[in-house]
Amino acid sequence: MTDSIHNILLVGAGQLGSRHLQGLARINIPVSIEVIDPSEVSLRTARERFTEIAKNPYIREIRFNTNGNGENSAIDLAVIATGADVRADVVTALIGDKQVRNIILEKFLFQRESDFERVGALLHERQVKAVVNCPRRVYPFYLQLKEILIEDGPINFRVDGSNWGLGCNGVHFFDLFAFLTGEYSSIRIDEVLLDNTILESKRPSFVEFTGSIRGANGRGDMIEISSSIEPGTPLHISIGTGTRQIEIQESAGTAFFVKNHVGKVFQETFTVPFQSQITGTVAQEMLMNGACSLTPYKESVHLHLQLLKTLLAHLNNVSGKQYENCPIT
Incomplete structure (x- = not known):
């Protein structure tokens, strides 16, 4: 030392x-x-x-x-x-x-x-x-999950819940998707189903979005992130592959693994580390x-720009204005 x-x-x-x-x-x-x-x-x-x-x-x-x-x-x-x-x-x-x-x-x-x-x-x-x-890419649970998914091929990655801050936090899940699949440069957004109501963020002078964004990468993995304006649904991550289904509830520290050909459910508990x-x-x-x-700057820039361009285009379309900046943080 x-x-x-x-x-x-x-x-x-x-x-x-x-x-x-x-x-x-x-x-x-x-x-x-x-x-x-x-x-x-x-x-x-x-x-x-x-x-x-x-x-x-x-x-x-x-x-x-x-x-x-x-x-x-x-x-x-x-x-x-x-x-x-x-x-x-x-x-x-x-x-x-x-x-x-x-x-x-x-x-x-x-x-x-x-x-x-x-x-x-x-x-x-x-x-x-x-x-x-x-x-998330340094969480022990996701490090272990990445090793499990290596043998499964393409994944279907979904995030949903109530008012979890899609604008502010969506990049976290695109980053986790990139980490678990080992792909980042080929990630693209294919479909935008955002709500037309732009919300005020909990942080003054910033905005938030609800609705869904869907994308994929060159390997065939698919991602969808959805935030509902209706309250009451905890954040939930679902990962499906050709051989298994994984349901993750970070707030409860639980993950359920189901082998498709067996149907047996295995539960794992984990701890989400604090910053x-x-x-x-x-x-x-x-x-x-x-x-x-942590994510190298160049890799993260690609993921950020995919989301920034999508959110800014939606904001401009809904507002009828031409903002150059998207007020998320």
């Missing part, structure tokens, strides 16, 4: 950012952490949540600031947990001002199509390694290896 101290910058200390900080508080290599957020309230929450974690001798220093891009000129790892509306500007300002080695970006990445190319070009130019926090249990591990992987198990 190296004795050098790694500089970590966390930008955004809101609900999710503060959970990232709790994860970083569990890291097992020497680090200096700086947290930046313009809101004193958010910084206070982050401080409180940081102190909930047992004191860690590997945290050599921690600072909280409301302004700027941090005090260090060289950043070994930046975690960008801002809203999607400002994330592209935050990333470009940070990379333009600092020497940054690695970045973990929150989803939904950006609201404008042009931002993906702008940020991607800068990451390439400055040789910054970037990943996107779609963490505070994930960030420290993936951050340490990036700092030590320059890579981690």
